[in-house]
Amino acid sequence: MRASDLAYQSLRSDIMEGTLSPGSVIVEVEQSERLGVSRTPIREAISRLLSDGLAEPAPGRGVIVAPISLENVYSLFELRVSLDCTAAALAAGRGDATRFMRLAERFKQAAAILAAGQGNIAEYYALVDELDTAIDAAAANRYLYQVQLTLRTQLTRIRKLSKTNPVRLAQAADEHAQIARCIASQDAQLAEAATRLHLANALFAIEEAAASQEQHGLFEVAAHP
Amino acid sequence: MRASDLAYQSLRSDIMEGTLSPGSVIVEVEQSERLGVSRTPIREAISRLLSDGLAEPAPGRGVIVAPISLENVYSLFELRVSLDCTAAALAAGRGDATRFMRLAERFKQAAAILAAGQGNIAEYYALVDELDTAIDAAAANRYLYQVQLTLRTQLTRIRKLSKTNPVRLAQAADEHAQIARCIASQDAQLAEAATRLHLANALFAIEEAAASQEQHGLFEVAAHP
DNA sequence: CCCTGAAATTTTGTATACAAATTATTGCTT
DNA sequence: AAGCAATAATTTGTATACAAAATTTCAGGG
Numbered sequence: 001m002r003a004s005d006l007a008y009q010s011l012r013s014d015i016m017e018g019t020l021s022p023g024s025v026i027v028e029v030e031q032s033e034r035l036g037v038s039r040t041p042i043r044e045a046i047s048r049l050l051s052d053g054l055a056e057p058a059p060g061r062g063v064i065v066a067p068i069s070l071e072n073v074y075s076l077f078e079l080r081v082s083l084d085c086t087a088a089a090l091a092a093g094r095g096d097a098t099r100f101m102r103l104a105e106r107f108k109q110a111a112a113i114l115a116a117g118q119g120n121i122a123e124y125y126a127l128v129d130e131l132d133t134a135i136d137a138a139a140a141n142r143y144l145y146q147v148q149l150t151l152r153t154q155l156t157r158i159r160k161l162s163k164t165n166p167v168r169l170a171q172a173a174d175e176h177a178q179i180a181r182c183i184a185s186q187d188a189q190l191a192e193a194a195t196r197l198h199l200a201n202a203l204f205a206i207e208e209a210a211a212s213q214e215q216h217g218l219f220e221v222a223a224h225p
Numbered sequence: 226m227r228a229s230d231l232a233y234q235s236l237r238s239d240i241m242e243g244t245l246s247p248g249s250v251i252v253e254v255e256q257s258e259r260l261g262v263s264r265t266p267i268r269e270a271i272s273r274l275l276s277d278g279l280a281e282p283a284p285g286r287g288v289i290v291a292p293i294s295l296e297n298v299y300s301l302f303e304l305r306v307s308l309d310c311t312a313a314a315l316a317a318g319r320g321d322a323t324r325f326m327r328l329a330e331r332f333k334q335a336a337a338i339l340a341a342g343q344g345n346i347a348e349y350y351a352l353v354d355e356l357d358t359a360i361d362a363a364a365a366n367r368y369l370y371q372v373q374l375t376l377r378t379q380l381t382r383i384r385k386l387s388k389t390n391p392v393r394l395a396q397a398a399d400e401h402a403q404i405a406r407c408i409a410s411q412d413a414q415l416a417e418a419a420t421r422l423h424l425a426n427a428l429f430a431i432e433e434a435a436a437s438q439e440q441h442g443l444f445e446v447a448a449h450p
Numbered sequence: 451c452c453c454t455g456a457a458a459t460t461t462t463g464t465a466t467a468c469a470a471a472t473t474a475t476t477g478c479t480t
Numbered sequence: 481a482a483g484c485a486a487t488a489a490t491t492t493g494t495a496t497a498c499a500a501a502a503t504t505t506c507a508g509g510g
Contacts, residue, residue, distance in 0.1 A: 003464065028492070038465045040265075043492090047269060051276035053371075060472065062492070075366045082311040082369075090303065141300045143379070144307075146278075147372050154368070228494065253462070263495045268462090285502065287462070 004041035007031070008048050015054050015065050016157065022067040026055060052150055054157075068157050070210050076154055077203050083148055084199060085192045087139045092183045092191035095138030100184035103131050107177035114170035124169065131176055135183070162209035175201060229266035232256070233273050240279050240290050241382065247292040251280060277375055279382075293382050295435050301379055302428050308373055309424060310417040312364045317408045317416035320363030325409035328356050332402035339395035349394065356401055360408070387434040400426060 011031065014020045026046060032039045046063055049055035058064040091100075110127055113119045132152070136145050175198040182191040236256065239245045251271060257264045271288055274280035283289040316325075335352055338344045357377070361370050400423040407416040 027490090029490090039492090040464055040466090044268070044272060044463095047272045048276075051273075072368075075368050078311065078315065078366055079368045079372070082307050086303065086307040141303055143297075143300050143304045143376070147304070151368070252460095254460095264462090265494055265496090269493095 002041070003037040004044040007035050007037055007041045007045035010035055011045050011049060012052070012054060015049070016153075018160070020065045022065050025058065025062055025064050027062070053154060068161060070158070070161055070206070072154075073158055073203070073206060076151070076158065077199060080151060080155065081196060081199050083144065083151065085195050087135050087141075087144060087148065088179060088183060088191040088195040089188040090141060090144075091135045091138035092186050092188040094140055095134070095183055095186075097184045097186060099134055100138075100180045103127075103134060104177045104180035104184060107131070107173050107180060111170050111173035111177060114166070114173055117166065119166075119169065121169065124173065128176060131180060138183070158206075162206055162213055165205065165209060168205045168209075172198070172202065172205075227266070228262040229269040232260055232262055232266045232270035235260055236270050236274060237277070237279060240274070241378075243385070245290045247290050250283065250287055250289050252287065278379060293386060295383070295386060295431070297379075298383055298428070298431060301376070301383065302424060305376060305380065306421060306424050308369065308376065310420045312360050312366075312369060312373065313404060313408060313416040313420040314413040315366060315369075316360045316363035317411050317413040319365055320359070320408055320411075322409045322411060324359055325363075325405045328352075328359060329402045329405035329409060332356070332398050332405060336395050336398035336402060339391070339398055342391065344391075344394065346394070349398065353401060356405060363408070383431075387431055387438055390430065390434060393430045393434075397423070397427065397430075 011020070011026070020026070026049075028039045028042050028046070032042050035042070046055060050057065050063065054066055055063045056066045106127060110119065110124055114124065132148075136148065139145070175194070179191065179194045179198060182194040185191075236245070236251070245251070251274075253264045253267050253271070257267050260267070271280060275282065275288065279291055280288045281291045331352060335344065335349055339349065357373075361373060364370070400419070404416065404419045404423060407419040410416075
């Protein structure tokens with residue numbers, strides 16, 4: 001594997017995990033020594049992070065890890081609604097119905113398990129990924145797909161800011177089942193409606209979680225000094 | 226100015242102008258000597274072109290200038306409809322009405338001039354840019370804006386593939402006036418409808434132009450040997 | 451004549467040295 | 481003590497040398 005790929009993946013996961021905290025500057029030599037490669041591949045990795053939106057040029061201070069805050073969540077969701085609805089509508093027109101029916105079934109099962117309070121969260125998110133992948137494939141639009149990828153990394157970062165309510169998770173599983181079913185029905189407008197509804201609920205849940213965390217004083221997004 | 230910025234702008238415009246033809250490989254040393262800088266800034270410029278979608282990694286052959294073809298136009302427009310409609314709707318909800326009214330007036334004038342067959346095309350496109358900029362500003366969504374920028378560079382490249390019919394241009398100016406008016410009216414759904422209509426017409430015009438050019442044997446997208 | 455394979459050449463990937471720019475620090479002056 | 485200036489120290493930007501990978505070319509055998 002190329003050193004620049006290694007550096008990219010390493011830095012990327014460090015940012016995602018929070019090892020590199022938002023707002024902290026990424027110093028080339030520091031990372032170069034830490035990862036055991038020269039500055040050249042580090043620079044290439046950083047430029048990829050910039051285009052991912054995981055790093056930002058800071059005026060005079062080089063590049064910093066892109067800050068996250070719930071203030072962005074509305075902008076992010078405006079874009080997300082647009083793209084996810086389009087993707088769902090396209091998938092409804094082009095997708096393989098049986099594949100989405102099967103996914104709908106699995107989401108229904110997942111919803112039941114989560115409602116019983118014994119769900120594995122990671123497993124559930126993996127299922128969501130499967131649905132996303134199926135939709136991407138069915139939508140068959142490489143430009144749309146490209147944008148979705150970068151949007152999702154932003155959403156993943158945001159998601160970690162507020163702990164998701166387990167009750168909400170079961171509800172979300174139901175909504176995903178609904179989306180899959182609507183796509184399987186090949187009705188583009190219906191698929192779009194289900195998606196729009198789901199995203200509205202998701203945003204509302206985020207707002208609620210944030211409010212409750214703020215209340216308990218748990219809402220802190222530290223940037224390194 | 227940094228050498229990498231110079232290299233980026235130079236390569237970018239070379240690709241846009243067609244000096245570097247689609248499909249041709251971008252050889253680092255070659256460009257390095259041509260532009261009088263070392264390979265390092267060239268590599269950085271190339272990585273920016275990659276994230277712009279103006280260059281593509283080619284398996285084993287390094288990177289090539291991204292090919293263009295009208296086959297992409299449908300995928301591109303699917304995304305464009307989604308984004309432009311969202312932007313128009315947001316702008317209707319947030320924008321300064323008088324600013325869009327003024328733009329609508331100018332488009333009406335432009336339409337009259339173009340219909341009379343004495344319009345300056347570059348001037349017209351500049352006006353379109355102004356509208357786009359106004360919408361971007363009013364939509365006030367940095368994530369959406371970012372995607373629009375890269376989408377528009379793709380559309381600009383595609384546009385050059387088929388000569389636009391002057392009659393269509395006057396019609397398009399009317400449609401832009403309509404869009405501006407709808408945004409000024411602060412009716413999000415209406416703004417979206419006007420945008421959707423315009424894009425449907427634009428796509429149709431592209432198809433027609435392509436068909437007529439193909440007929441006349443003018444439809445050639447050469448890749449260098 | 452084509453296919454296989456090995457050498458040669460070209461091209462990309464990485465390391466490092468040096469230059470330029472920017473920030474931090476220190477000392478001086480008011 | 482505060483502000484400014486000059487200098488020192490970090491940090492990024494660029495060039496270049498070297499290493500590795502891959503493609504092409506050429507030669508030999510089937």
